[in-house]
Amino acid sequence: MTDLLQTKWHRLGWQGIELTVPEEWNLGGIGGGQEEGYLRIQDAEMARVELKWATSTGFVNIDAAVDGYLKKIRQDRKQSKDMEIDTDASVVSKRKMRKKVLRGFSWRSDMHGLGAAWYCADCKRTFIAQVLTKPEEDGPALAERVLAGIKDHPTGGWLRWATYNFDAQVPEDFSLTARKLMAGHIQLTFKRDVAARTARSIMLQNLVVPEELTLARWGMAGTMLKNKTLQQWAADEMGTRLKRIKPELEPTETNGHEAVHVSATNLSLQGPLFRTIARFAEVPYADRIRGLIWHCPKSNSVHLVQMLIDYTNEQLLSEIASRFHCHSSEDAAD
Numbered sequence: 001m002t003d004l005l006q007t008k009w010h011r012l013g014w015q016g017i018e019l020t021v022p023e024e025w026n027l028g029g030i031g032g033g034q035e036e037g038y039l040r041i042q043d044a045e046m047a048r049v050e051l052k053w054a055t056s057t058g059f060v061n062i063d064a065a066v067d068g069y070l071k072k073i074r075q076d077r078k079q080s081k082d083m084e085i086d087t088d089a090s091v092v093s094k095r096k097m098r099k100k101v102l103r104g105f106s107w108r109s110d111m112h113g114l115g116a117a118w119y120c121a122d123c124k125r126t127f128i129a130q131v132l133t134k135p136e137e138d139g140p141a142l143a144e145r146v147l148a149g150i151k152d153h154p155t156g157g158w159l160r161w162a163t164y165n166f167d168a169q170v171p172e173d174f175s176l177t178a179r180k181l182m183a184g185h186i187q188l189t190f191k192r193d194v195a196a197r198t199a200r201s202i203m204l205q206n207l208v209v210p211e212e213l214t215l216a217r218w219g220m221a222g223t224m225l226k227n228k229t230l231q232q233w234a235a236d237e238m239g240t241r242l243k244r245i246k247p248e249l250e251p252t253e254t255n256g257h258e259a260v261h262v263s264a265t266n267l268s269l270q271g272p273l274f275r276t277i278a279r280f281a282e283v284p285y286a287d288r289i290r291g292l293i294w295h296c297p298k299s300n301s302v303h304l305v306q307m308l309i310d311y312t313n314e315q316l317l318s319e320i321a322s323r324f325h326c327h328s329s330e331d332a333a334d
Ligand SMILES: [Zn+2]
Pocket: 120, 121, 122, 123, 124, 125, 152, 153
């Protein structure tokens, strides 16, 4: 049995929530959005962390949240009789969590569940988080470390999206619209729809294409690039992604690695007219395709940042690429 407190831990991030957990624990389930949602983190065998949140308006009743949650656990585990429950356990301190309203709880059956519920006055949401541990593990120490490491809202305007060696940051006004979470390949797609958000006219919403951002990481770069240069691989990949649009590919360097810069313009027949209207209405007109693809030999991965953006936002490409982490100093040298 490995002592999880002694193993390597890593940072996970989703939808502006971040936490640090043992390296074998990763995102298993995701639901909802900023207002209300949940995350489930699991190891190879079982769920390890469950985190739920909901926007709270008016009076916040943390005690009722804990009671409701424990009632549900009792029902789910069908162990109402021989389950030991403590509805006011000291799992993590208010000081460590930097919260004024917080309550801990724990329960024990074949597993040991330890958690806390709190209200965050900054993001106006109520959270309930639980760490599941096995009887042979040091549950209280594990739970305290996981819970104390939770950051429940983003700071600085960037959201971190991190799991399974994928570790990126995206400006917070881009929302997630699609995701692929596979063992060797993770891809997240985001949109920033200024025209829709500010409730501008329907006409404007119809002609303005939202800005779009795609971030992807492939593991096993060695296999992917076995008989191809990065430039050839990038040409094939971009061909599939852009279909009829032919991009220009230029060799460059990103995060200290060999890279390919991608650029193209996505202009329809009515493009010039729509673009003029969008400029006049001061909304972004997303007609520039810009991308960076780089190979990180240290982590044996290929990374892609692809954007469809307004020409005034082109600098975002290098900002996002520099925040898309590919290797750490601990990774083996190439
Ligand atoms: Zn918060």
